[in-house]
Amino acid sequence: MQTSHNPHLVLELRGITKAFPGLIANDRVDFTLKQGEIHTILGENGAGKSTLMNMIAGLYPPDHGDIFIYGKKVHFTNPRQSINHGIGMVHQHFMLIRNHTVTENIILGTPQHFKLNFRRVNEEIRMLGEKYGLIVEPHKKIQELSVGEQQRVEILKVLYRGAKILILDEPTAVLTPQESEALYQIIANMIQKDHSIIFISHKMKEVMSLSDRITVLNRGKILATFIKNETDAQKLAKIMMGNEEGKELSVSSPAPNQRHEVVLQLEKICANDDRGYQILNEVDLEIRSGQIVGLAGVSGNGQAQLAEVLSGIRPMESGSYTYWGEKLNAPTVSDMIARGLGYIPEDRKRYGIAGSLSIAHNFLLRDHKNPKFYGQQFLDINKMNQYARVKMEEFDIRAASEKTQAGVLSGGNIQKTILARESSRELKFLIASQPIRGLDVHATAFIQKVILQAKSEGLAVLLITEDLDELFLMSDHIYVICGGKMVGNMPKEEANIEQIGLMMTGVTVS
């Protein structure tokens, strides 16, 4: 029985199993995709979604199980075979070459004449784009494009190869609300033109509005497949989390009428980027104790540099920086640490930890002079390890031991390590830059809970984020930055998500 019976099935997986050293990524997975259908795969990070998709895309073969395409059994040993069978994967991390043009990216690896006729190919791509509503300029370089445009190039890339089955791996994770809306329209166009789509996401709202069917994956196993109308968001969330109750973000609320003092006040701060061009343009900002100020913006609009100015990494060119009533003039990093500043950097792997050192050593960073780690004269390794074990327990950091290299931990565990280190001192002000980006539901809930708890105890927090759900969940007050300028500023109660999305992209809202 090597053929599938149902003629409507464009793709069928039977009993797919894949093991990596130390973990079973997929365990006897069955999955079907019908013609013209949007079938969503729902699951946390590490549930095995990417492994499954990579096998369909031909990056590596399954250990056991069969893949059928249009009823025919296939065995992929490399990605090209998958592409030739009409499968196209749009990766979450774009597989684009930044130094190349749109056209060069799209035609790379496709059969072309030896001498490239760029004019003809540009025209082909323009027409293909128009057909699906994917408008891009073929001659532009990728580095000149916005994230939304880059994604369109990714989609065009697979359509140009004649893909009929598209795999979209968390496509809206990096998009603004407006860009997401545009993407939904493009998806609708593709379905209309007889493509079938596997959609991977954990945003419940879009899953419920787009999908025809929904399959829930947890720890490598299929838990259930639903037809959209026969289920609802709560039920799905519960199954996805492995039947644990969705943890509410309940924290003891601050005592009423607690005095909110001004912790930080910026007036007309200007600063340059590494190349010497102005990146911050007269930025005003005010943060009070016991308050989370959310800073929304598309990344690259000066948020990173603002965080660096605040933490003393980057010098400011002009403006005034007042911290607890004291006017700071060119503070250094150690000044700011001494003043109780904590910093969760955006690129946590590069700037948040020393990847080749152990977890225990990472806790010591910036606290290396603390006498509690010392014996008579020298560092006491036992004390250091003991301390690390306590912190790992407290922050639920999962690793083989405190001697494990920090760099091999998952994103969630790295973030918890950083948070544990930063909060081990008495903090007065915390900068958290994209603290939950790429984390799974459990880690996200944990990190958010710790931050909210600290806030209720009087910490002032600057939360830099692109994720508007997080922004609204966490913030008390919202600022929006665009092109190095603050373009909006309002209490959370007065903000709405569409308006913020527009401001982020530079549309002025009256």
Place this chain on the structure above:
Amino acid sequence: MEWIVLVMIAAIKMGTPLLFGTLGGVISERGGVINLGMEGLMLVGALTAFVVDLNLNSKFAAMVFAAMAAGLVTTIHAIVCISLRANQIASGLALALFGGGLSGLFGDSLVGKTVESLNNLPIPGLSAIPAIGPIFFNQDIMVYFSYFCVVLIWFILFKTTLGLNIRSMGEAPDVCDALGLSVFRYRYGCVIVGGMLIGIGGAYFPLVLTSFWVDNLTAGRGWIAVALVIFAFWHPFKALLGAYLFGAAIALQLRVQTMGIAIPSYFLEMFPYILTIVVLTMVTIRNNKRGVSVMPAALGLAFFRGEKH
């Protein structure tokens, strides 16, 4: 003004081995593999060319064998860097020392012998143009071949499918792999073809510049070519410009020496190398200011497939 033309004629001659070397480096590095072994490869090419010319009395055969010998030695670099994924810097440095030692060992008995120098071959018509003619079109056939290589490599890199694939290998081998292109095949090709060109650059020394063999014949020109690849922004036309600029520096230095001006000859010999440092620093500063990176993004990085992140 006559002496400027003379210096420029010499500049082209001095610049030609640099140009071949730089072009070889450009091909290799566009594919994503650094080749610091140029000095060693040039020496291997030089010795092979000298031996073949001495025995077969054929410049053409000398050039072909020089390319093949250097290509063979670079294959070691390719295996170490691409298949075994070792550090490209370390492998390149080892190659430079290995090539130097190897050529010294086998060349020892040849010191003192001479071959005939390659004749100039004026191109009818073009060579009659004042100044330009004698400088560019009254040269030997290897110089003309280098012009041809510049144009050919430019055309392949920027106008053909093959070139797009090569450039993509240097930028993002993981993307190429996901699209079904063989990273191994392209990178091996780039490194070996690049090595062959570098070998031809080496062959230019005994066939044209010196006519004899001594130990360490290339005298560090291979290292200048390494720097020129960066100076040229990995572009064949700029490689031509850079090679002749440094060729001019070398020619000028030789001329000043023969004029008997009282500057120590050691200082004059330092001049092209000091120029290398100064020019590279300036280029780097300017690039940082503009915030453009023209360096292939995956240069120097070994490629691993299908790793779970």
